[in-house]
Amino acid sequence: MDRRDELEQNLAAVERRITAACDDAGRSRSDVHLVVVTKTYPASDVDLLAGLGVTDVGENRHPEARDKREQTGADLRWHFVGGLQSNKAAAVARYADVVQSVDRVKLVGALSRGAAESGREVTCLVQVDLDDPASHDGRSGATPADVPAVADAIAAAEGLVLGGVMAVAPLGADPAPAFARLAEVAERLRDDHPDATTVSAGMSGDLEAAVHAGATHLRVGRSVLGERSTTH
Structure with a gap:
């Protein structure tokens, strides 16, 4: 099987999962957007995905993300989804459509x-x-109490638009309660910023729970692109 066929089959399988989750949650499939996380995979895969109808891709490292966008001929929406250092933030904003x-x-x-x-x-x-907080594993993120301050700063900044919230489910725990907490944070944010409707949650292993909790964007890598060597 060539790479295009492999990606096409994987995308179809992920699409079936998303559609089933939307049906189960009583949501419209059109309300949930797939961001294919292409980190560590070559620009050639990104071009193939674009040819298969993918519109959004995610990267987590600079300058790899910048270089890949320059190498890719496809017209895509590029999401930066990784931890961001202050000294690289300006550079990321020069090519990422969504941070x-x-x-x-x-x-x-x-x-x-x-x-x-x-x-x-x-x-x-x-x-x-x-x-x-009692079992913090070192993941990034603003505490729910700090979210309003970060959101207000984004909303007031030149060149930036506040889109909403993103989160990663805690490691080794049922994602459903965590995503329910995110939904509450997102609802409170919309009280002050009604247009901030994006809720990015859910990856290959927990996308169904994210859909049930109201996620609007799913960040899926492994289920579309396959396993990658840890030595890459």
């Missing part, structure tokens, strides 16, 4: 500068930490 991992106010000024200097408008999501 999903804004977890502190300190990042906002640099993102704004990069977007404004390049004449771009970048959508930003507040990454929310869903871990139990």
